[in-house]
Amino acid sequence: MASSDETLEEFFPKYNPPIRAHKHTCVGLGMEVMKRLKVLEKDFPGNYVEWHERETRSSVLKERLSLVYVARAYLTAVAVTEKRNLVWDLRSLLARDPKGRLSAGIYFPLKLKDQQFTMFFDNNNGKQRKKLKFDTFLELQKIPDEVVDEVEQCNDQLRLRDGELLSVLKKLATIMADQEYMAELLQVNDRIVQLSAGN
Template structure:
């Protein structure tokens, strides 16, 4: 499954300390602040933002969002380790960033790498760009802010790319979120005046519309509030807020955030277009099922919206292999094409996943770690 080159720790990343009873290492931030990139006029900023947006959109089109590859790798490495408990292995395990198999963490590093090339045109960009941590689903903003995030609570489950900016003396930050398929530059100005982004529609499908808004936290400007509004036909509007700590670079994106992702109970492999629309892929919930009846959803774009088919993993596991129905075979072929994979490669992924999902001991242990991490974050 893996012909990709392996990246080890990108420069400047740290290992977080483990403390007894906590299911993740503690997050670490830099002691320094990244310098702001200064421009004299809004027009200069617009030119910069346009170039950054182009690179971001290119990344979305070229790189899949993938939380299947690291899941399969964890299983394979655990099986090969001889370790008897996943919890012990998980603590010793070193997550890797694999080129072409990116979660939000890998996408963030890849975008940083690409944007540094713009430093020739926009001096100071390479020096100013950094990754920032994000805590999702915050219940009490006032209780969370007021100083750096508490290291021993929360899971720092997401990262974004950040650049502090100053436009003719006006302060703000530029944010990029390739992990959530955001195909635009998010500009957050302290005064909320142009070029402040404000509310925008991130995705709109017949079943669901998602809108995002980012603003500096009024109680503590070291944080950006990220508000999400979700509207479904015939349902109440759902809102939630996340907090992005923009004051200092986040140094444990791999050791904490990528590690956290390994045991998350929802996995996806997705292709996006330059506008951030999710076009094809697979997704599934990791569940313990002694009857081995877990399913995944596979989908792809058609001329008439998305075609989705739910299939059991068992069709791809064990032997003899179950023959696929015509519709299933067609969907897999088209999904693979839109993912930029061969049909054999995608079937190989599904076969490997079928093996993992049928290993009840592994799945039970993984879900137990995930539940402990969720408990850690419930206090926010």
Template sequence: MELEKTYPGIGSALFLASCEEDIGNVNRYVSTPTPDTRTSEKEHVVIALNIELEDRVGVLILDTGYHVPQPVTVMEDGLYPHTGWFKPGGTSRSRRLYNYTFHPSGRYVLWDVKETRKGIEECESALIYTHQAFLSPVDCTERRNLVYNFKSLLKRDASGKVLAGLYFGLKPFDRGFFSLFYQDENQKQIDFKISFSDVYNARDLSETTLENLLHCQTQLELSDRDGLIELLKKISLALNNAEFMQQLLTINQRIVILAENN
């Protein structure tokens, strides 16, 4: 670890902190000393490092590969080197701004999100529990995403901008489709769709669709051997398993109901 050479002992100081997203009532959520395991979903974890600068308390958040491509510094007093509001990247269709601050409880970092899409601004909040480290999926878990009813595979550049991707909702097989996109030579986003059934039944795809798949596969950095079409075929096999899908959606709905009070 390169950082260990410059900052001996940093490896043992880093810890995983759990994150709860899209919280409806922040004050109610933080009213207990620890996150309520009966209603917490814990979709995400981040790497965290507690810091102290001349008796000023802060925490460094490292979230590479998920939302934020850069380290975020959160100071309790909100002064330098506090990161403040910043644009994390995203797609050309929406504009997001993030802000991380200490919650007054001292146990959480509050993560505020502002997103503007088609001229409409929406705001939501998440909480990163930094008072204790993430220890095990028994206490707070990321397993929730295994049964989440929306799936995505995205490729971002170093600034966090989304370059290419695949996403789909878990819909009835005969009405579902894969949505894909990539950037052309002019950095314009090209969107296209393929139905679950067309992939599953190995129907002949148009030359345009095959060309789009190849461009998307290249930008996703998938190999030719395990290419994008093969990936879609494997997914469509699972999506066409009615018994499996029903179990998955039932579990997901139970989690949704469980977490409605967070």
């Protein structure tokens, strides 16, 4: 238990969880976060806790700052992971196989121009990877049949209800087309990156 005069940095020293590419699961990390945040909620009141991440791939260090929302009770390990990604410039909806490998999904960066996403799934011809523009999904009746078929295949592999992925893509297309909202979202993200640059 943290004492009341202990600083956040003293209580929450640089945390280096044992995450390996072949063993990482969000559940273990989420459980560890839950244990630490429960004490922080009492000793460090407020709605958010800063979460500093360091990721090294091929000797390239990438640092990120996320905000963890702690004002409400803990729900699930996935909820904690989602809350710490309040503002993030890469969004995804993914499915994994029993071994943890990506099997299907969509992902896309948040940007003002040239808004597109990548959709991947398996079909009779093997792995498929398609880049599609969001504006294709603004009017559902104008989507080419071939694209609808591919979205339905991905939908099934994501284990969503019939038509759910198409509905999600329509909503995303509408959001991404709102230039004012997107500009504000990207501005908030840039500000967080600037604030975390010196830390």
